[in-house]
Amino acid sequence: MPGFALEPEQLTWCEKLRTLAEERLRPLAEKGEPGQLNRPLVAALGELGLLERLFTSGALDLCLMRESLARGCTEAETALALQGLGAAPVARAGTDEQRARWMPGVRAGQAVAGFALSEPGAGSDAAALALAAEPEGSGGAGCEAGSDTGSGAGSGAGGWRLSGEKCWISNAPYADFYTVFARTTPGAGARGITAFLVPADRPGLTGTALDMLSPHPIGALAFDGVRVTSADVVGVPDKGFRVAMDTLNLFRPSVGAFAVGMAQAALDATLAHTAGRTAFGGPLKDLQSVSHRVAEMATRTEAARLLVYAAAAAYDRNEPGVPKSSAMAKLFATEAAQFVVDSAVQLHGARALQRGHLLEHLYREVRAPRIYEGATEVQRTIIAKELYA
Numbered sequence: 577m578p579g580f581a582l583e584p585e586q587l588t589w590c591e592k593l594r595t596l597a598e599e600r601l602r603p604l605a606e607k608g609e610p611g612q613l614n615r616p617l618v619a620a621l622g623e624l625g626l627l628e629r630l631f632t633s634g635a636l637d638l639c640l641m642r643e644s645l646a647r648g649c650t651e652a653e654t655a656l657a658l659q660g661l662g663a664a665p666v667a668r669a670g671t672d673e674q675r676a677r678w679m680p681g682v683r684a685g686q687a688v689a690g691f692a693l694s695e696p697g698a699g700s701d702a703a704a705l706a707l708a709a710e711p712e713g714s715g716g717a718g719c720e721a722g723s724d725t726g727s728g729a730g731s732g733a734g735g736w737r738l739s740g741e742k743c744w745i746s747n748a749p750y751a752d753f754y755t756v757f758a759r760t761t762p763g764a765g766a767r768g769i770t771a772f773l774v775p776a777d778r779p780g781l782t783g784t785a786l787d788m789l790s791p792h793p794i795g796a797l798a799f800d801g802v803r804v805t806s807a808d809v810v811g812v813p814d815k816g817f818r819v820a821m822d823t824l825n826l827f828r829p830s831v832g833a834f835a836v837g838m839a840q841a842a843l844d845a846t847l848a849h850t851a852g853r854t855a856f857g858g859p860l861k862d863l864q865s866v867s868h869r870v871a872e873m874a875t876r877t878e879a880a881r882l883l884v885y886a887a888a889a890a891y892d893r894n895e896p897g898v899p900k901s902s903a904m905a906k907l908f909a910t911e912a913a914q915f916v917v918d919s920a921v922q923l924h925g926a927r928a929l930q931r932g933h934l935l936e937h938l939y940r941e942v943r944a945p946r947i948y949e950g951a952t953e954v955q956r957t958i959i960a961k962e963l964y965a
Contacts, residue, residue: 597648610791622685646837662689748795749783771816832909
């Protein structure tokens with residue numbers, strides 16, 4: 577593939593986003609409670625038009641947004657990504673009624689979405705979902721047809737009862753609705769999963785927050801006979817696995833972009849520190865061991881950036897081989913970012929371990945992307961499968 581370069585207007589837009597993240601969004605992030613949904617921050621993303629753009633542009637635009645925001649405010653980046661992940665299935669595969677009911681609020685930052693795929697026993701193995709959607713028959717009794725926040729459950733004939741658990745769910749338990757993936761056909765693997773739009777106020781749905789290494793709004797959900805009907809189905813019954821994979825294929829390169837943004841922030845801080853910090857008779861940058869490590873950090877960051885951009889551009893052009901290029905981008909970028917941030921901490925010394933230091937923050941933030949939306953090992957499996965296909 578030929579070398580990839582952004583257009584001047586794209587570079588200008590990225591710089592504007594980074595400035596917005598630092599000056600407008602970071603103060604809102606700092607006012608929020610760690611581990612809880614920051615609704616003013618989500619609303620600001622809507623007011624700035626970023627959520628609208630999230631759902632009307634392609635994979636490369638998504639990557640540029642995530643990278644630029646991550647350089648200036650990782651909390652803003654995460655709020656954008658979680659909103660997109662939770663609502664993308666509805667925007668892409670939902671019914672006209674579902675989109676009309678929820679997407680205006682999502683784009684405005686007033687309605688918050690969650691993506692409910694993972695389970696305690698089914699994380700990376702998404703086809704092993706156990707949340708049961710048990711057929712209820714055709715009576716339709718017990719439906720909350722008049723609920724202000726319902727998605728039209730009363731219009732469906734028959735329905736299902738959802739029973740089971742979800743874990744490590746974005747924006748849980750604070751979201752206004754969730755895209756929930758449940759098993760409608762037992763024993764059918766990936767072919768027996770259905771996606772449902774489930775408003776958070778449905779009877780029987782409860783949630784708890786999880787205390788994570790990096791305090792994001794992540795939680796667990798419990799479903800105790802939660803009723804859904806055909807009006808709540810996102811896409812086609814028993815074809816929900818494709819809805820999930822379509823969403824993840826779109827977002828996978830952008831996870832790499834998030835990692836690149838963090839790596840660049842760590843690299844920027846390291847360049848400033850090693851140029852200004854004096855030790856052993858001169859600036860740190862004059863020590864070969866330091867300068868060579870910084871050179872390696874910069875090289876891995878740039879290589880990751882190019883892989884991410886190329887994968888996103890290939891997705892937007894609908895080229896063959898997107899699963900492989902997306903997996904490569906996510907794999908390399910997240911591993912590279914871990915190396916860069918860890919190296920930055922080492923070169924800064926003890927100050928980088930102090931609570932509140934940028935690198936202490938990035939050190940906690942950078943670990944999770946190597947796991948979520950397909951762990952590093954899963955990406956290697958995808959790449960190998962595509963190579964031997």
